[in-house]
Amino acid sequence: MTTDTSATEHTPRATGTPTLEITDLRVEIEGKPIITGVNLTVNQGEIHALMGPNGSGKSTLANTLMGHPKYTVTGGEIKFQGESILDWSPDQRARSGLFLSFQYPTAIPGVTMINFLRQALNAVAGREIPVREFRTRLNEKMALLKMDQQFARRYINEGFSGGEKKRAEILQLHMFNPKLAVLDETDSGLDVDALRVVAEGVNGITGSNPELGVLIITHYYRILNYIEPDFVHVLVDGAIVKSGGKDLALEVENNGYENILKELGLEGAGGSRRGTL
Ligand code: ADP
Ligand code: MG
DSSP states (O other), X not given: OOOOHHHHTTSOSSSSOOSEEEEEEEEEETTEEEEEEEEEEEOTTOEEEEEOOTTSSHHHHHHHHHTOTTEEEEEEEEEETTEEOTTOOHHHHHHTTEEETTOSOSOOTTOBXXXXXXXXXXXXXXSOOOHHHHHHHHHXXXXXXXXXXXXXXXXXTTTOOHHHHHHHHHHHHHHHOOSEEXXXXXXXXXXXXXXXXXXXXXXXXXXXXXXXXXXXXESXXXXXXXXXXXXXXXXXTTEEEEEESHHHHHHHHHHHHHXXXXXXXOTTTTGGGGGGO
16 A cells, blocks of 8 residues: 555545635734634534634624625635635525524514515525415424414514524524524523524434534533534634534533633633633
8 A cells, every 4th residue: 555644634534525614714803803813624414613702703703604794804715615705795605505693683673584584585595485385394394393383473583582583593594404504602691491492403403404514603511511512612812722522612611711721821812801711
């Protein structure tokens, strides 16, 4: 055998094209560097958790993936199913199968869930989906998620509880059937009901769509009690400082981020944000 071991070391773990491939990504907001060199690959069917202290740049990464205009990519690459998406509009990204949990508006007076979902689904599909087809799909997904049919008739986010907002989000996730779901669990503190909704929804879809890649972004460990990640990454000051399996999330849960920073000789990292670790 004349195998060149130095070459095989760089062979990707999975066969086929990674769903998401982020290479040395750098992002600025209004001229301020926030993401300072992120490398992250999500293959088909993998669940990744991205953890990190408040202000480490987790939501910035999510917003950048969505193509939010406020976030300027100053270096590196984002490939989705093998293609660079840096020049793609948020719409194009959604159409290609990239789902971001917060892509629905916070509240639209007078718009029901059902209307919103229909419009959004048409936009993502790039065609007018016949009402009958839409209804069938909606009913099927709502049944799967054990949702009351009445829920779809409510005005979007008007008086929605934390759990109901998440339910709406998970319903979208199931309706769109994306290739990659990026779920930014904002640090506002979901109640246990909302956590369960997210977890059951994600577990439900990974069961019915085993190719779906998931990137769960969270400050807290809690959601990982309900969703088993294959990989865990810790983001500090805009860079992934450590990656591992579920053990890493447990380590964060037990010892906080402080310990990981110490171990890596990054005690100064986090700067003024250390108080929020
Ligand atoms: P995390 O989600 O990890 O808590 P963020 O990505 O929200 O962190 O924030 C990272 C840094 O970027 C923080 O210093 C924050 O103040 C800054 N930042 C995030 N979004 C904006 C924005 N829209 N405008 C200005 N600064 C921002
Ligand atoms: Mg955030």
